[in-house]
Amino acid sequence: xxxxxxCEIDFSSLSPFIVNNGNLKDLRLFxxxxxxxxxxxxxxxxxxxxSLTKFCFSGNNLSNDALEEISAALxxxxxxxxxxxxxxNLIGRDGCESLGTxxxxxxxxxxxxLLCGNDFDDEDLQTLVAALT
Numbered sequence: 001x002x003x004x005x006x007c008e009i010d011f012s013s014l015s016p017f018i019v020n021n022g023n024l025k026d027l028r029l030f031x032x033x034x035x036x037x038x039x040x041x042x043x044x045x046x047x048x049x050x051s052l053t054k055f056c057f058s059g060n061n062l063s064n065d066a067l068e069e070i071s072a073a074l075x076x077x078x079x080x081x082x083x084x085x086x087x088x089n090l091i092g093r094d095g096c097e098s099l100g101t102x103x104x105x106x107x108x109x110x111x112x113x114l115l116c117g118n119d120f121d122d123e124d125l126q127t128l129v130a131a132l133t
Contacts, residue, residue: 001026001054008032011039015046022049031059037066044073052077056084056114064094071098075105084114096124100131 002017002024009032011018018024018040044052055074062070067085074080083102085091091099103110113132120128 001028003028003030004032005030006032011037011043015039015043018043019046020048022051024049025051026054027052028054028056029058029060030056033060037062037069041069041073044070045076047076050077050079053079053109054082055080056082056086057088058084058086060088061090062088062095063090064092064098067091067095068098071102074102078106079109080106081109082112082114083110084112085118086114087117089117089119091118091120091124093124093127096120096127096131099128103128103131 018027052074055077062085074083080102083106085099099115103113115128
């Protein structure tokens with residue numbers, strides 16, 4: 001498990017660890033200013049071991065574009081059981097559609113979806129529900 005809390009990080013320096021660590025099953029990022037979501041997405045997509053089962057963002061202010069890149073990388077993780085984007089009010093309809101790609105790709109194993117503290121409107125929620133059903 002890797003918890004990163006309350007810092008500013010450029011994932012290009014952490015990429016080798018993420019890419020090469022076959023034991024990493026749980027990645028949690030709490031109140032982390034992610035300067036380059038692209039580096040994180042690249043590291044996730046280049047992993048040799050798709051062993052990640054839990055992934056959570058909380059209070060990271062991800063844009064729709066950043067969430068789209070990370071979501072695309074996570075679609076390669078079929079055994080994802082828990083996924084969370086908490087307290088991230090920058091997610092709009094496009095971000096909800098990106099989240100839907102994760103839900104659909106991990107449908108057989110996904111047991112827990114954490115979306116607390118986001119400012120979703122009714123259409124955003126309809127997009128999420130459609131992806132979960």
